[in-house]
Amino acid sequence: MMYRDAYIAEVTKRLPQNMREDVALELESTIADMTSENPSQEELFGALRQLGDPVILASRYLERPLHVIGPALYPTFISILKIVLPIALAVSGITAALGVIVGYSDEASWGQAIIQGIIQIVGAMIQVGIQSVFWVGLVFALIERYSSSRDTVPLSKWDPTQLKPVALPKRQISRASVIGGFVWTAIWIGIYLNASNLIRLYWEDQSMPLLNEEALQFFLPAVVALAALEVGFGIYKWVKGFWTIPMAIWNLVFNLFWIIGTLLFLTHPELFSAEALQQFGNLLGLSAAEAENMKNWAIWSLFVLFLVIATIDTVDGFLRTRTSGGRKK
Amino acid sequence: MTDRVSPLLTELRRGTLTLAVLSQLKQPQYGYSLVQALEQSAVSIDQSTLYPLLRRLEKQQLVSSTWDTTESRPRKYYVLTEEGQQVLNELYSEWKQLSGNLQNLLEGGTSQ
Numbered sequence: 484m485m486y487r488d489a490y491i492a493e494v495t496k497r498l499p500q501n502m503r504e505d506v507a508l509e510l511e512s513t514i515a516d517m518t519s520e521n522p523s524q525e526e527l528f529g530a531l532r533q534l535g536d537p538v539i540l541a542s543r544y545l546e547r548p549l550h551v552i553g554p555a556l557y558p559t560f561i562s563i564l565k566i567v568l569p570i571a572l573a574v575s576g577i578t579a580a581l582g583v584i585v586g587y588s589d590e591a592s593w594g595q596a597i598i599q600g601i602i603q604i605v606g607a608m609i610q611v612g613i614q615s616v617f618w619v620g621l622v623f624a625l626i627e628r629y630s631s632s633r634d635t636v637p638l639s640k641w642d643p644t645q646l647k648p649v650a651l652p653k654r655q656i657s658r659a660s661v662i663g664g665f666v667w668t669a670i671w672i673g674i675y676l677n678a679s680n681l682i683r684l685y686w687e688d689q690s691m692p693l694l695n696e697e698a699l700q701f702f703l704p705a706v707v708a709l710a711a712l713e714v715g716f717g718i719y720k721w722v723k724g725f726w727t728i729p730m731a732i733w734n735l736v737f738n739l740f741w742i743i744g745t746l747l748f749l750t751h752p753e754l755f756s757a758e759a760l761q762q763f764g765n766l767l768g769l770s771a772a773e774a775e776n777m778k779n780w781a782i783w784s785l786f787v788l789f790l791v792i793a794t795i796d797t798v799d800g801f802l803r804t805r806t807s808g809g810r811k812k
Numbered sequence: 813m814t815d816r817v818s819p820l821l822t823e824l825r826r827g828t829l830t831l832a833v834l835s836q837l838k839q840p841q842y843g844y845s846l847v848q849a850l851e852q853s854a855v856s857i858d859q860s861t862l863y864p865l866l867r868r869l870e871k872q873q874l875v876s877s878t879w880d881t882t883e884s885r886p887r888k889y890y891v892l893t894e895e896g897q898q899v900l901n902e903l904y905s906e907w908k909q910l911s912g913n914l915q916n917l918l919e920g921g922t923s924q
Binding site: 505506508509510511512513515516517533534535536539540543544546 | 844859864888
């Protein structure tokens with residue numbers, strides 16, 4: 484009876500608490516019905532084979548799919564992955580390579596530098612590749628789980644009057660724009676990850692990082708989350724195909740995140756390395772206060788620029804939801 | 813049976829399962845007796861489909877269940893509810909029409 488109980492446990496452990504006892508009892512009596520009293524192991528196995536894989540049996544009791552991404556979404560998932568992955572790999576590879584080149588110092592021998600550089604570049608690409616597949620997969624899993632499934636909506640409820648007019652060109656979201664968005668995400672996250680190598684203060688034949696490594700590390704989780712959100716939103720736009728009001732609202736929320744994040748980032752007191760600022764002042768013959776002023780000026784112009792872009796993007800999202808422009812009754 | 817036919821056959825049978833199960837539940841039946849009753853009429857049903865199906869029908873209030881503990885081992889009996897009986901009748905008449913139509917279609921060969 485050890486195998487019988489093990490089988491039943493395999494099924495019931497996948498079920499909610501309130502179903503377990505009843506299902507276990509029913510399976511127990513069913514298996515007893517299928518076999519003679521005190522069955523041999525072979526006989527018991529025969530009965531269990533008829534009942535089949537306990538995982539499948541449990542999923543049928545649950546009436547829930549066994550898949551994370553089902554056939555309806557799978558083709559889109561693959562096509563998104565085919566776009567996201569090369570972009571992510573290319574951009575992470577290029578930015579890492581730039582970082583390696585800029586960060587090159589004479590101290591190491593050529594051979595050493597090349598090997599180290601390759602390790603750094605490949606490492607960055609692998610990391611970014613895994614991250615992209617994970618986040619894209621997560622977005623699709625969530626869509627699969629929480630979107631109203633086609634199977635459960637009775638077809639009889641559908642009526643031609645529900646048909647929306649074919650989206651006006653203005654409302655349509657071109658795939659190119661979504662892909663452009665992915666490229667944009669990949670570029671800024673690539674720059675961010677290599678900021679200490681790429682964003683530097685250069686003078687004569689020297690350079691030093693302009694930003695503090697600690698501050699960059701501090702913001703990293705938020706930056707990754709923001710990038711994931713941006714990619715997730717891009718996928719959502721791709722799947723939907725045209726602008727809707729909820730989408731415009733999400734766009735607003737997303738842009739708010741962007742702006743708040745940028746504000747927090749730019750105004751972080753430790754963002755700029757004091758050393759670099761001092762060097763900057765020395766180079767231009769500015770006093771510490773003047774250099775500080777200039778820094779603030781740069782920060783706020785940058786922020787205003789982002790604010791303007793985000794505002795335009797948000798407003799554009801809402802404008803695009805309008806179906807006007809000759810919609811017939 | 814060729815490999816090409818069997819998946820199609822599974823699909824063909826799937827829709828008739830509910831009707832087959834409901835038809836056998838005018839009298840109370842427990843899981844395994846139902847399997848045997850269906851098999852006697854050469855209707856084979858995957859057991860891993862049957863038990864969850866019974867539970868779903870119960871949730872839809874087409875059948876009701878009771879545990880009988882008087883015998884040597886407890887058994888869960890399922891029987892049609894009044895609503896289930898109505899549904900069965902409707903499905904049955906639909907089925908008769910459907911199979912008749914299909915028969916015509918298959919034997920008539922061409923349309924019209």
